[in-house]
Amino acid sequence: MSAPSLALVTGASSGIGAVYARRLAARGHDLILVARRADRLNALAAALRRDHAVAVRTLPADLTAEGDIALVEQALRSEPIDILVNNAGIGPITPTADLSDADAAATLSLNVTALMRLTRAALPGMRARRQGTIVNVGSVMAFHAMPVTSLYSATKAFVLTYSRAIQQEVKDQGILVQAVLPAGTITDFYDTAGVPLAAFDQSAFMTAEQLVDAALVGMDRGEEVTLPSVHDAALWTAYDEARARLFGGTQNGAPAPRYQQA
Template sequence: MSKTALITGASSGIGAVYAQRLAARGHDLVLVARRAERLAELATELQQAHGISVRTIAADLSVETGMASIETVLRNEEIDLLVNNAGMGPIASTADLSDEAAAQTLALNVTALMRLTRAALPGMRARKTGAIVNVGSVMAFHAMPATSLYSATKAFVLTYSRAIQQEVQADGVLIQAVLPAGTITEFYDTAGVPIANFDQSAFMTAEQLVDAALAGFDRSEEVTLPSVHDLDLWNTYDTARQNLFGGTQNGSPAPRYQSA
């Protein structure tokens, strides 16, 4: 029986390529985004090319009704693979970012991803199979001006994914955090700084990004870093992270904070 994948943010960029690649692998699809016409065009193309079934749902995942509609699908239908890809990253200093953009970013990048993950998990655990791909960013471990909220939301995606992986690993469910670096999509136009302002020689295409992410998925990677060539850097960083937590904490303040 064919498997069904639900992809958020499937109307452009990385999400649209996930749809193409998963269709080519024979998955039936549920495609979610706000732009219904784009989803409909993609659905027609993929149905014709791959003979799969594709359903589209126009939903704004930054508002209650949109989140709730997709939660209902995930709770009531057998979705084998959830790709939490929809995201936004307005580029502005923290004080200059509008209240509306800040709230929308938090709702989409954090609340929607959290709610859809929680809606998908019970069925996957009960069936003892399934996977959730959470699209984060290398900004999860990088803090810089003008992207404070975006980086923080992506740090959430990474930590949330890794913790859940520990909860469900005995249930045959995979949680994969995919951390793209610069990727050529509409993301930067939406962010308010057109991609032409960046050195695109340091960017990969959405096709390269998704193909690398799926290679990691096929290896059951919990964290996939398509742009990081030297994996030792990540391993050193991650070992330091674990040692920082468990290595030297002993219940008393560090000597540098104790008065002489």
């Protein structure tokens, strides 16, 4: 009998990551759960072992700390991890000039550097085994710049662009890289960001369970960009086609006539 497939979920101590952990356990995957709050990870691990008879380990780690990122990279390099869910993320909601240096550095480190490093640690083994899935949790803010979320939107644009490029690199290697772009989702994210969830229009929010279940349907279909809240799928197609046309329009070796000096 082949060994059960192993999944590693970052940010598994709450919200979207905890739901990914529950759903993957229900599908029979063994799990490694990563986040800082070990007590929450341990409680979730015990519940998953009890409810789904899967093997669950916790790997408490601060993914903004060098030594801790290295521990998670080591797990990804040394174990046959089939599914990596890069979900841990934060998004301070503060005017750019008022954001503390520490919060700015942590946002960049978690949303960009950790996701990049864990993706790179996972890929060689997946390529050698010719199978694997990396789920990169971005945001619809990847294509929407707004006041007070400048850094967050920019980090999520990174997640989308990084994922889109790697998809092209691995398309013949049996690896799926899925960018999941949630819109408003009911989690602790907003309290952590400094603005209570109650301050937002609740009609634009779905539950973390709805979000993850939709994202898993996308994953099962091999979808590369999943927008669970977008009902009209043609919107993404039109957006991506416009992006490709714009890039095509940049490939000229001369300035456009409108930039000629008067």
